[in-house]
Amino acid sequence: MTGPVVYDPQTLPADDNVDAYTFCVALDGQWFLQKGKMIAYYGEITFDGVGHGRLDRLVAGSFHSPLHAADWVVAEGRGRMLLADRAFDVNSFDLEDGNLTIRSGNLLAFQPGLSLKQSIIPGFLTLIGTGKFVAASNGPVVFVEPPIRVDPQALVGWADCPSPCHHYDHGYLRGVLGGVRALTGIGGASGEEHQFEFTGAGQVLLQSTEQLLDERATGGVPGEPGVPGGGHRAGPSGAPGTPGGPQSPGGLGGLQRRFGL
Amino acid sequence: MAQFRLQGSKVLAVDLAGESVKARNGAMIAYDGRMDFKKLTGGGEGLRGMVTRRLTGEQMEMMEVRGEGTCWFADRATEINLVPLRGEKLHVEASNLLAADAGLRTGTVFTGLRGASQGNGLFTTVVEGTGQAAITSDGPAVVLRVAPGHPLRVDPGAYVAHTGKLRQELQTGVTFRTVIGEGSGEAFQIRFEGEGLVWVQPSERNTVGGQL
Numbered sequence: 001m002t003g004p005v006v007y008d009p010q011t012l013p014a015d016d017n018v019d020a021y022t023f024c025v026a027l028d029g030q031w032f033l034q035k036g037k038m039i040a041y042y043g044e045i046t047f048d049g050v051g052h053g054r055l056d057r058l059v060a061g062s063f064h065s066p067l068h069a070a071d072w073v074v075a076e077g078r079g080r081m082l083l084a085d086r087a088f089d090v091n092s093f094d095l096e097d098g099n100l101t102i103r104s105g106n107l108l109a110f111q112p113g114l115s116l117k118q119s120i121i122p123g124f125l126t127l128i129g130t131g132k133f134v135a136a137s138n139g140p141v142v143f144v145e146p147p148i149r150v151d152p153q154a155l156v157g158w159a160d161c162p163s164p165c166h167h168y169d170h171g172y173l174r175g176v177l178g179g180v181r182a183l184t185g186i187g188g189a190s191g192e193e194h195q196f197e198f199t200g201a202g203q204v205l206l207q208s209t210e211q212l213l214d215e216r217a218t219g220g221v222p223g224e225p226g227v228p229g230g231g232h233r234a235g236p237s238g239a240p241g242t243p244g245g246p247q248s249p250g251g252l253g254g255l256q257r258r259f260g261l
Numbered sequence: 262m263a264q265f266r267l268q269g270s271k272v273l274a275v276d277l278a279g280e281s282v283k284a285r286n287g288a289m290i291a292y293d294g295r296m297d298f299k300k301l302t303g304g305g306e307g308l309r310g311m312v313t314r315r316l317t318g319e320q321m322e323m324m325e326v327r328g329e330g331t332c333w334f335a336d337r338a339t340e341i342n343l344v345p346l347r348g349e350k351l352h353v354e355a356s357n358l359l360a361a362d363a364g365l366r367t368g369t370v371f372t373g374l375r376g377a378s379q380g381n382g383l384f385t386t387v388v389e390g391t392g393q394a395a396i397t398s399d400g401p402a403v404v405l406r407v408a409p410g411h412p413l414r415v416d417p418g419a420y421v422a423h424t425g426k427l428r429q430e431l432q433t434g435v436t437f438r439t440v441i442g443e444g445s446g447e448a449f450q451i452r453f454e455g456e457g458l459v460w461v462q463p464s465e466r467n468t469v470g471g472q473l
Contacts, residue, residue, distance in 0.1 A: 004342060004344070006406050006458060007405050007406065008406035019463075021401060021463035022400075022403050022463045036416075036465060039416050039418075039465065040405060040415040040419065042412070042414075084463030084464060085464070086464045087400025
C-alpha cells in the first residue's frame, strides 16, 4: 500500500503546474484572478473584489476598463495558492513586452505587470506588457505559427500577430449548387467550410477539442459609431428588409435584392 | 485483504479471493469470476446507522461485493483516488466515496457550518480502520499536507476529503462589499489546522458561498 503524492508548502512548485489541471502560484505581492478559481492556499492571503477603495488605482493601472472589473479578484499577500478551473487543463505562459489576445472564458489569472484590455473582437480580451498569466483549455494547448487557418471552436488565442479574418471555403461554396448546399446542407457539408485565417509573424494557441469554455462577460463597449459591437449600425446593411450579417457567396440574398423579392 | 488497484485513473479494479468489499450501489461496471452483490441496507451500519443517515440526509447506498476474481468499478468517468488507511479516520462526503475495504467501519459525523457551505448538508461520512478506500473527484485530486504552523485554507467547493487530526473552521470574508455585490468570489474558506492530509479537486462544486 503506497500512499498518494503529498504536497506541502515546501514541495509545491513555484509558479508552475502541480499537475495538468492545477497551477500553483508562489504569491509575494499581488495577482489577479477570475472569481472563484482559487481552490486552496497556504499562508496569509486576502482576496478582494477589484474596483473599490485602495484598489481603485489598480483598475486604472491594470484593467483600463471598469466595465468588466467586477469579475476579477485581487489576491494579495504571501504564500502558495492553487488555481484550477472545472477540471480543465491549465497552463501558464510568459509574455515579454508582448501582447496576447485570448478568449474571455479561458483566462484564469495574471500578474499585475500585465494590463488587461477588451479586444475589439467581441468575447476576447487582450493582455499587454510583461508577466505571467494562466489560461485554461479543454485538452492541452498546441502552438502553431501563421500563416494558418484554424477552426473557430479550437481557437484559444493568439500572440503578436495581426487579428484574424474569416475565411470561407470558396471552391465548395461557389455557384448556385454550392449556395444551395451551404444554405440547406443537402449534398453534404463537411462542417469545415469556415475558418479563421491568420497571417504575419506570431503564435496561435489552439486547444485540442472543439468544445468551448463558457464565455465570460467582457463588459460592454461605448455605444459610438465606429466601435464594433457598439450597437450602431452604419451603412446600407442596416436597411429594412435585408437581414444583417455576412452573406455566403452564391446565396440568394443578392438575387432577392435585384428582383425586389 | 482485497487488493485495490487503479486501471488508468478512472477505473478501479479490486481483486478478491473470497473476501468482500463495500462499494457504492451501481458502481460495478464489469466483473470476472464469481461475484455476489448484496445491497447493504443502511450502508452496513446497522439499524442505528440507517436511522442516523435517514435523519441527517447523508444518504449512502452501499452494496457488498463478495466472491473470487476481479471486479471493476467506475463512476461517470470521474477520477479515482486510492487512500490507504492504517487506523486513521478518513472524512469524506458520501457522494465521493466509491469503495472501501469491508474491514473499514463507516459512519456519519456532524460537521457544522462547513458542510452547509459546501452544499452537502451538515453531516459527513467517516471511514475508519485498516484497509483501502477509493474516493472520486472531479479531475485528479491534489493531496496537501497540513502541519503545525502551516494551516491550509480550502475553497469549500473544491474540498473532497481529509485524514488525520485536523481542526477545521469556517472562515468568512464577507464584508459590506459582498452585500453590495462586489464580493471576491472567495468569501468562504475552510481553515484546516493540526496535522493531516487534505484532498482537493481541481474544480468547484456549486455552493451557496461560491457566488459571493
